[in-house]
Amino acid sequence: MAYNFTRYGDFLKIMVEQDAPYKDLEDAARKIPELTETKKISLDLKNCYYIQSKALAAMIAMKKNAAKIGAEFSVTNVCDNVYQVMEMANLSSYFTIEEDFSSYTPDELMEKFFQPDYADRVSDFIASSYSDEFRRKLLEILEMQEPELKFYAVLTMGKAHDYSAEEKIKQELSSDVPLVVKAAVLVLGWFGDTASKEKIYEVLESGAEEVTEAAAASIALLSDESDAARLGKLLSSPSKTIRTAAIQALTLINDDTCFELLKNSLETESDDDVKAMLIRAVSSFNRGGVSDILIKWLDSKSIKIREASASGLAKIKAKDKLEDIISRITDNDAWVGYFAVKACGEICSASEAGRLMESYDMVDENVKLAIVEALGKIPGDFSDFYMSILDNGNEDIRKEVLISLFNDNRAYALPAASNLFVNDSSWLVRYKALEILEQIRPEGFKDLLRTRLVAEDNKYVKDKIQSVLEVL
Numbered sequence: 001m002a003y004n005f006t007r008y009g010d011f012l013k014i015m016v017e018q019d020a021p022y023k024d025l026e027d028a029a030r031k032i033p034e035l036t037e038t039k040k041i042s043l044d045l046k047n048c049y050y051i052q053s054k055a056l057a058a059m060i061a062m063k064k065n066a067a068k069i070g071a072e073f074s075v076t077n078v079c080d081n082v083y084q085v086m087e088m089a090n091l092s093s094y095f096t097i098e099e100d101f102s103s104y105t106p107d108e109l110m111e112k113f114f115q116p117d118y119a120d121r122v123s124d125f126i127a128s129s130y131s132d133e134f135r136r137k138l139l140e141i142l143e144m145q146e147p148e149l150k151f152y153a154v155l156t157m158g159k160a161h162d163y164s165a166e167e168k169i170k171q172e173l174s175s176d177v178p179l180v181v182k183a184a185v186l187v188l189g190w191f192g193d194t195a196s197k198e199k200i201y202e203v204l205e206s207g208a209e210e211v212t213e214a215a216a217a218s219i220a221l222l223s224d225e226s227d228a229a230r231l232g233k234l235l236s237s238p239s240k241t242i243r244t245a246a247i248q249a250l251t252l253i254n255d256d257t258c259f260e261l262l263k264n265s266l267e268t269e270s271d272d273d274v275k276a277m278l279i280r281a282v283s284s285f286n287r288g289g290v291s292d293i294l295i296k297w298l299d300s301k302s303i304k305i306r307e308a309s310a311s312g313l314a315k316i317k318a319k320d321k322l323e324d325i326i327s328r329i330t331d332n333d334a335w336v337g338y339f340a341v342k343a344c345g346e347i348c349s350a351s352e353a354g355r356l357m358e359s360y361d362m363v364d365e366n367v368k369l370a371i372v373e374a375l376g377k378i379p380g381d382f383s384d385f386y387m388s389i390l391d392n393g394n395e396d397i398r399k400e401v402l403i404s405l406f407n408d409n410r411a412y413a414l415p416a417a418s419n420l421f422v423n424d425s426s427w428l429v430r431y432k433a434l435e436i437l438e439q440i441r442p443e444g445f446k447d448l449l450r451t452r453l454v455a456e457d458n459k460y461v462k463d464k465i466q467s468v469l470e471v472l
Contacts, residue, residue: 025058127159158187189218220252283312314346345374383409
């Protein structure tokens, strides 16, 4: 037989060899109804690099027979070639497709560290299934000169809490490969290795972009009362990378000293990217005066800084500054108004939403769109307002109004979507209207689709109509 059954309690794994004829798979499918004590069946295709189309029929039979005995059925370890065959047969969504790394040998798993799509998940699996054999293989990798393998070997030992490997991991702090240093820095932070903190500071102060973020995180984990002041000095570094890393570390430590250092740095920082990061950092502190700082920088000339301020105000739900925020909606600078509205969407209640609607006719198009989006986030029924602006000349506004109308009041959404699906000049709006109609499925929907299919001149809308008709 080119397959074998392996039982683990009420779980059955069917391992298939590459040369398995479809008749063998049919035989396996016929045996399933006898396995009445089974709760889950997994067809493992780890060894299959291609599959005959006839074998798909046997797989369908396996799933049907599994259902007869009340067992879940999945297909595991499907390679790209096999997946493509399943897709061509329209079966990729029919089967539950999963991964089962327990079918691989340690050497096969280590090879998957070279594959970006698998490496992180394999690392997690090894860490959760850690054994002496896995440990030995990972230590062997540390003696090799393969940066990607060493990176995942160090990370995996860290995830597995293998403190016995600490000295080996420390040696990687001196590696010439930033990727490997990054892994060592992270893991030593996880391990609470305060003896390595000075070396990690050296890494942070090197300004190497690949490793400074990891160094900042680990210093925060290893910090004591002296670290805030030391990191504060780095906020004046000529290196943007080092200043950014210092901000990250101070934000993670998150004490009163850190708050004062970050707040004061806002007054001296000249780079917009770093200043925006400082604003986001300050908004993560639960301290008095944060909303005052954010309101001040909402008036900045920099769009990046205004966006960070608005996000911060929304994050802390700055109800105490709502009047200040609303007053900025009609600012002469439309971007100030835009970001003020963005903040309102997260702060306003239904009773306060009227202030946004009152401002609609007084603002530029980008602020109008922001108002519609913000209202969509506020609990309440604003369908009357939406209906009043549904004829706006901006296609993005019409599309967003349709979405909000559908969420608030389907009785209004149905005639609006039907009308725009047939008559709107924008294919984007017609497409969105069709998506809404597809969810409502009103009486006569199929006839409407057939009529519109003839008149529609946009490829994307036409394809969407055809796909919906096929389902109906």
